[in-house]
Amino acid sequence: MDDLYREVIIDRYKTPHYRGRLDPHDIAFEDDNPLCGDHIAVTLRLDGDNRVSAAAFDGHGCAISQASADLLMESVVGKTLDEVKALTKQDVLDLLGIELGPVRLKCALLSLKVLKAGAYGLGEANDELVE
Amino acid sequence: MTLDVARIRQDFPILSRDVRPGVPLVYLDSTATAQKPVAVIEAMNDFYRHSNANIHRGIHILAEEATALYERGREHVAKFIHAPAVKQIIFTRNASESINLVAYTWGRANLKSGDVMILTEMEHHSNLVPWQMLAAERGAKLAFIPVTGDGLLDLDIYRKLLKQNPKLVAFTHMSNVLGTITPAAEIIRLAHAAGAITVVDGAQSVPHLPVDVQSLDADFLAFSAHKMLGPTGIGALYGKSSLLEAMPPFMGGGDMIKAVHLESFTPNAIPHKFEAGTPAIAEAVGFGAAVAYLTGVGMEAVAAHEQEIIAYALERLEEIPGVRVLGPSAGKKGGVAAFVLEGVHPHDVAQILDHYGVAVRAGHHCAQPLHEKFGLPATTRASFYLYNTRAEVDKLVEAIYGVKKIFG
Secondary structure (H helix, E strand, O other), rough: OOOOOOHHHHHHHHHHHHHEEOOOOOOOEEEOOOOOOOOEEEEEEOOOOOOOEEEEEEOOOOHHHHHHHHHHOOOHOOOOOOHOOOOOOOHHHHHHOOOHHHHHHHHHHHHHHHHHHHHOOOOOOHHHHHH | OOOOOHHHHHOOOOHEEEOOEEEEEEOOOOOOOOOHHHHHHHHHHHHHHHHHHOOOOOOHHHHHHHHHHHHHHHHHHHOOOOOHHHHHHHEEOOOHHHHHHHHOOOOOHHHHOOOOOEEEOOOHHHHHHHHHHHHHHOOOOEEEEEOOOOOEEEEHHHHHEEEEEEEEEEEEOOOOOOOOEOOHHHHHHHHHHHOOOEEEEEHHHHHHHOOHHHHOOOOOOEOOHHHHHHOOOOOOEOOOOOHHHHOOOOOOOOEEEEEEEEOOOOEEOOHHOOOOOOOOHHHHHHHHHHHHHHHHHHHHHHHHHHHHHHHHHHHHHHHOEEEEEEOOEEEEEEEEEEEEEEEEEEHHHHHHHHHEEEEEEOOOOOOHHHHHOOOOOOEEEEEOOOOOOOHHHHHHHHHHHHHHOOOO
C-alpha cells in the first residue's frame, strides 16, 4: 500500500506540475479508459528540430493515472518525437517506481497511449502502443 | 425477525478466508455478485459426481435424473417469485439475456415505427441498451422517467409520459447504484391503465426482497442466479403465459422445437421454446439450491437484516467528513451505499480499502447515464447481503479513514 501510494504519486496527483492545455500546440490527442471513465488529453509543442519544447496534460481520473501523466509530461520535455514514439510501458513504470496489477496498469498507461497516438499522428489510440 | 448472521456466515466458506495473511475478507460487493453457500456448491458437485447427463433426450437413468433435477430447479425458482405456473420460468444466461429475449421476440413482433417505450434514468445498461437497439431497428422512441435529486423516480412526469400511449414500460425494481426500491406495483398499474406491458429488472430486487409477480402483476421479470447465492451462467425470465405463448422463439436449435423439416420447424411449448441447445444444467441445480437456501432463511428476514445494516452504514458513512452517499435515505433503499469521498478518485478509494481486506466496487457500475446525471464519472459502492455484519461496516469506516490519511 505504502509502495503503491508513494509520496511522489500523491504529490503529483494533488499538485500536478504539467496540468493544462497548450495553446497553440503542434500535437494534441485525447482518449478515455472506457472501463473506468478516466480521461487524458495531451498537448505538445515542438521546436525546429522536432524536439518537445513544452508538454501538458488535462483530464480526470485516479491518482495513478493522473500522477503518471504528470511524470510522463515532465520526462518528454527535451525529447525528440522519435524518442517519444519509442517510449515503453517500462519507462512509465520506472517513472512511477511501483509495480501494478493488470487493472491498475491500464490507469498508469493511459497517458502513454494518448501521447504515442498523438506522436504518431494516429486517428485513434490502441493498446499495442503500450505493449 | 433477526437473522443469526454468525450461523449464516458458517455456510459461506469464502467468508472465512484471509485476503492476505492476517487480513480477513470483508466482502461488500454482493451487488456485483453474491458469495455461495455450501448448499449450492455441494448441489452442483453432487450433480456432476452422480447425475451428469444431457436433459430432455436420453432414456437412461442419468438422463432421467438430470432432467428431473434441472426441472426441479425451475420449480424452486417459480415458487420463489410466486409464478402461477412453473412453465412461466425460462432459463437464460443472466438477467441481461432475459431482457434481450423480450426485446428480440416480443419487441420485434410488437414494436413499429413511432412507438414509444418508457424507461427510467436509473437503469443498469442491461435494461437500457437492448431497448436502444430495438428502438434503432424499429424506429421507435424512448422516453425516460427522471430521477430526482434524492434518488427517487418522478412519478408525476411518468404519468405525463403515459399520455404518449407507450407500448412498453421497462424499469428496475431496485437500483444497483442508488439502492432505490421503486414503487413497482404502482408503476405497473399505471402502465397497464395506459395499455403498456411491463418489464421489471429484478436483478437486485429478487435477491434481496420478497418478490411476488402476481401481486405486482408484472408482465415480465428478469433476474440472475449469481446475485442471489447461485452460480454464474444462469438467469431467469418470468413472463405471463399469454405473452410467452404468443411470442416467436428467441434462438433456434435443439430442444426449442416440436418438429423440424428441411425447410421449416414447429416451435416447442413454453418454456422450452425459448431454451435452444443444451442449457446450463448444473447451474440450474445450483440456482434451485440457492433459492431453497434463501427460502429456508426467509426473504422477509433477509430484507429486514439488510434494512438494519444499511441504516447503520448510512449513519456511520455520513459522519465521515467529505463522504457523500448517493440515493434516498434509509427505509427507501436496499443494502447499497454508493458514495464519493471528496478529493479522492473511487479507484484509489477501492484500492486502499482492499488493503484493509474490504472488497467494494468502484466505477460507474454499468449505469453511466445515472452517473452523468449526478455529474460524477464514478463512485465507490459498498453493498450488503444477509451475511454482512455491523462489524464489517465498522471496518469499512476505519478503512475510509485510512484513505483520508494517505490522501491527507
